[in-house]
Amino acid sequence: MTDVDSNLDPGETAKAPEGLVFRNVIVHANGTSLLNSVCGAALPGHLLAVMGPSGSGKTSLLNTLSGRLSIDSGEVTLNGIPVDRRIKRKICYVLQNDIFFSNLTLKETLSFTAILRLPEEMPQEDKLDKMMTLAKELGLQRCMDTTMGDTFCPGLSGGEKKRANIACELITDPDVILLDEPTSGLDYGTAFSLIQTLKTYTEHHQKTVVTTIHQPSSQIFFQFDTLLLMCAGHSVYYGNTRDVVDYFASIELPMTSHYNPADFILEKLKSGPEIQEKIIKASYEKRKVLKNTDMLTHDNSLEEIHKDFSAVMGEERDLDQGKWKWREIPGKVLNKLKRKPKPSDTVEEDTGSIHMSLLDLENTTFSRRKWPTKFITQYKQLTLRTFRQSKIRIMNKFKLIETVFLTVLLSLIWFQLPRIEETLRDRMGVLFYISMHWGFTPLFDAVISFPMEKLVINKERAAGWYRLSAYYLAKITTEITLIIVQPIFFLTIVYWSVGLSGPGPFFATMGTIFVHSFVGQTMGLFLGILCMDMRRGISIATVVIMFIMLLGGFYTRNMPVWISWIKYFSFLHYTFHALLYLEFSGGSPIQCAAETGTTSSNFPSCFEGNNTRIPAQDLLQFYRIDLSYWGYFMPLFVFISLFLLLGYVQLRFFQKSK
Numbered sequence: 001m002t003d004v005d006s007n008l009d010p011g012e013t014a015k016a017p018e019g020l021v022f023r024n025v026i027v028h029a030n031g032t033s034l035l036n037s038v039c040g041a042a043l044p045g046h047l048l049a050v051m052g053p054s055g056s057g058k059t060s061l062l063n064t065l066s067g068r069l070s071i072d073s074g075e076v077t078l079n080g081i082p083v084d085r086r087i088k089r090k091i092c093y094v095l096q097n098d099i100f101f102s103n104l105t106l107k108e109t110l111s112f113t114a115i116l117r118l119p120e121e122m123p124q125e126d127k128l129d130k131m132m133t134l135a136k137e138l139g140l141q142r143c144m145d146t147t148m149g150d151t152f153c154p155g156l157s158g159g160e161k162k163r164a165n166i167a168c169e170l171i172t173d174p175d176v177i178l179l180d181e182p183t184s185g186l187d188y189g190t191a192f193s194l195i196q197t198l199k200t201y202t203e204h205h206q207k208t209v210v211t212t213i214h215q216p217s218s219q220i221f222f223q224f225d226t227l228l229l230m231c232a233g234h235s236v237y238y239g240n241t242r243d244v245v246d247y248f249a250s251i252e253l254p255m256t257s258h259y260n261p262a263d264f265i266l267e268k269l270k271s272g273p274e275i276q277e278k279i280i281k282a283s284y285e286k287r288k289v290l291k292n293t294d295m296l297t298h299d300n301s302l303e304e305i306h307k308d309f310s311a312v313m314g315e316e317r318d319l320d321q322g323k324w325k326w327r328e329i330p331g332k333v334l335n336k337l338k339r340k341p342k343p344s345d346t347v348e349e350d351t352g353s354i355h356m357s358l359l360d361l362e363n364t365t366f367s368r369r370k371w372p373t374k375f376i377t378q379y380k381q382l383t384l385r386t387f388r389q390s391k392i393r394i395m396n397k398f399k400l401i402e403t404v405f406l407t408v409l410l411s412l413i414w415f416q417l418p419r420i421e422e423t424l425r426d427r428m429g430v431l432f433y434i435s436m437h438w439g440f441t442p443l444f445d446a447v448i449s450f451p452m453e454k455l456v457i458n459k460e461r462a463a464g465w466y467r468l469s470a471y472y473l474a475k476i477t478t479e480i481t482l483i484i485v486q487p488i489f490f491l492t493i494v495y496w497s498v499g500l501s502g503p504g505p506f507f508a509t510m511g512t513i514f515v516h517s518f519v520g521q522t523m524g525l526f527l528g529i530l531c532m533d534m535r536r537g538i539s540i541a542t543v544v545i546m547f548i549m550l551l552g553g554f555y556t557r558n559m560p561v562w563i564s565w566i567k568y569f570s571f572l573h574y575t576f577h578a579l580l581y582l583e584f585s586g587g588s589p590i591q592c593a594a595e596t597g598t599t600s601s602n603f604p605s606c607f608e609g610n611n612t613r614i615p616a617q618d619l620l621q622f623y624r625i626d627l628s629y630w631g632y633f634m635p636l637f638v639f640i641s642l643f644l645l646l647g648y649v650q651l652r653f654f655q656k657s658k
């Protein structure tokens, strides 16, 4: 029997501790030591603040606790169970930056999150009820119809956005909530109110909350129950927040009066290598002294136990050498570590039933599934969201003005082109222009769309909200739907104003332009994914467009044979030739050029025979349109499949979501 076992009361069984416990965590990345033997614990109903100077390892610790950074040695457990892939889902991580789609309202953002992140089995009304209750609890009910906004368009305030960020994570009812500097960028009043809301929520729902914090005011500082101080990757203090000043005094670093304790601590931690070394050394000394005392067996106050925790957990080697193990802590001590009393007996209120139903679901299918919702739900929701977000980019009033302007301009420039040999060049020009415009506009739109969404998608993918395939498919369907509206208007007017072939070829031209725009869009998406940076994407897209345009068949009709194969890489070549095919093989015939002293027809059937009209076959032959319409149309589908596949592979395997 171990020393600790002998302290167990009859009938009391040793249990694993509740909450998030981390012991002797060592983490390296790229040859740098990020965390050195870091210890601490976050208990249900308590707010744990992680403080330290910039670069001390606060974010690294949160990344480790959330499972985004792997540990080299040590242990992280939740309710006694090592944090693995499954347990990771019970931990939510509120990132420092509030990353949202700016065009959506708060209500749309939260509804989308609730529907996607809550289990499929939960009725949609319950999901939305839960979302509304949470919004109310976080004080967001007044701004539900405000857009999220960004630097360019105003929307939610900094504090509201932060609350929204927290709400998106709390919606799944996680056991542990990790927050990276939730008060950064907020004024004192907003920061204080946010921490208070967080504290109430933590106590009310008995959540385990760990938050990093940078230079809090003394009022904010004392809202935290427990404090973990970091210095150069070491945990130099873990214990009750109120005791930290005494602790510093005990290591001969007394605080002068009228000082904010948080400022005092940070000042000390930043005041040079000597003091830092002293603080780090003292923390290890303290652990050594405390390890031999029987601190877990006497009737300590919770605060004392917190202090003892830090000492005990710092001595993994001793634990491993067999004195006693964490899971063998006597039940009577554990009871002290358990829940704080709830502030009221009616805390569950109307969330209770939803909370319960969620727990029931947790224990059934939900916990066994990789994704909270089915593919079809994800696809539907993502399509709706992408539609709302993208429609402002693709269908804004400037785009509409541009389309109307070009429609009028083209209609006037080429108005009712006579079907005569002299205007063949213009006829080709208008068809080339149409192909170019409706290929390159979606290409450019798509190039910038992925880099714009990158941050949101990476955040959501890292937290496992949905399948990448659902997002990718939703993105493509939405954008192509939005993109084809404008060519319908443009073509319907320009085609008849110019006087192109006729009704049959009109519909075929429309179909060809749709598919052509789709090629442009998929190519743009691929380039956007490849670059993931708007400026680089646009530069590369410009070069690619020049290449495609040059080889499209309008400028380069007599290339040297040895290089002429290069034109097959230009999707514009196929569309342009398909449109020429439709134009020349259908509609009323083209009149031969009038014979004058200086000019004559280029077509033998005109100048050798007595034809006054150019046979369609001669026109196709003259412009080297060797394939049928379908022969030019089908390669466009090959381009679409290729770009879709390459884009997906790039996103899936080469763009990390962390």
Ligand SMILES: Nc1ncnc2c1ncn2[C@@H]1O[C@H](COP(=O)(O)OP(=O)(O)OP(=O)(O)O)[C@@H](O)[C@H]1O
Pocket (backbone or CB within 6 Å): 029, 030, 032, 033, 034, 052, 053, 054, 055, 056, 057, 058, 059, 060, 061, 214
């Ligand atoms: N992946 C990495 N590879 C190498 N070094 C890293 C990596 N991540 C973090 N670091 C380094 O580890 C140290 C701790 O970084 P961390 O972001 O955890 O600090 P922090 O306390 O959160 O700082 P801040 O308050 O400024 O956000 C820093 O010196 C940082 O440069």
